[in-house]
Amino acid sequence: MKKNLKSKNKYELLSKKANSKGITLIALIITIIVLLILAGVTINLTLGENGIFRTAEMAGKNYMDAQDRELAGLVDFENMIDNIIGGTGSSSGTDTPITNYKTLRSLAEAGDYVKYDTGISSVGDNGIVTFRVLYNDDTYGLQIISDKSIEIVPLAQESTDEIIQETPLVKLSTWEQGRDSYNNAIAILNQKAEYYAQSSPYALDGRCVGSVATIGADGKFNAKNTENVGPVQLQYSSTVEGANEMKETDTNYTTDQTVMQTANIMATGEIYWLASRVVYSYSYTCGFDVRYMNTSGDLYSYNLCRVNSDGGTLGYAVEYGLRPVISLRTDVKVTAGDGKSAETAYELGI
Secondary structure: OHHHHHHHHHHHHHHHHHHHHHHHHHHHHHHHHHHHHHHHHHHHHHHOOOOHHHHHHHHHHHHHHHHHHHHHHHHHHHHHHHHHHHOOOOOOOOOOOOEOHHHHHHHOOOOOEEEEEOOOOOOOEOOEEEEEEEEEEOOOEEEEEEOOOOEEEEEOOOOOOOEOOOOOOEEEEOHHHHHHHHHHHHHHHHHHHHHHHHOOOOEEEEEEOOOOOOEOOOOOEOOOOOOOEOOOOOOOHHHOOOHHHOEOOOOOHHHHHHHHHHHOOOOOOOOEEEEEEEEEEOOOEEEEEEEEEOOOOOEEEEEEEEEEOOOOEEEEEEEEEEOEEEEEOOOOEEEEOOOOOOOOOEEEEO
């Protein structure tokens, strides 16, 4: 009896040990499965399509897009305010969009076309003349030049009908007339150009192409050409009264010429003046010239008067075209056009 009881206790003990080992193994397997499930969920939450990293990436992109929209809105708001202040815009957004001066400065390039209202009905199409952008920078502001000659400007008055070359633009004059015309040529040409700015609602000032291009802080042109007064050092000029009072050579035309060549607006098929002087001298004669461009856009000069080594003198009356350069006001606006052709030229407004 005692032996049976002892055997029974031994069996129960072994069963308990087996059951204990079995439970531990199952628990381990369950734990591993749970961990795998949690790992899968964690990976999906972190790297999945809607995971943390993807969500963070999308949030960053949305932030940058919102920032771009905000900046674009600020630019539009600034332009709207500029237009309202200028008296031509609308806060309702129902009016035709208008490009203000600031925006025009950022768009216009040398050579672009502009419909310029001279305010003179007898010129162009009821006062409207096609111009081209010459300058658009912080040094010279926004300056435009006529695409063609607006008028013919004579320098000196002919005293005879004798024609000395095939074109009737050059005739004989007196020495005194030629001398005075040479000395006053820049002032005459600039005064003619200013005429096309005085009646225009869009112009600050005007000058003849070839004169000094610099403008002052007030937006007006200052000293449109240097006045290099003599005496001209010529060995025989003292034999002629007034020859030593002639104004000297200048190279002011080079600033305009460089830009015009780059923008391909030099040649117009016409001869036109440059507001710039040149003096030349040879052993037998010296001449006092004003520069001009020929029909192909090549630089030349023609003398308005001449002094010969024997004391003889000649004067000439010359007529060539005028290309005014206009400095636009800083409140000018563009109401239409993109400036890339004569047909789509910028149309100006205030």
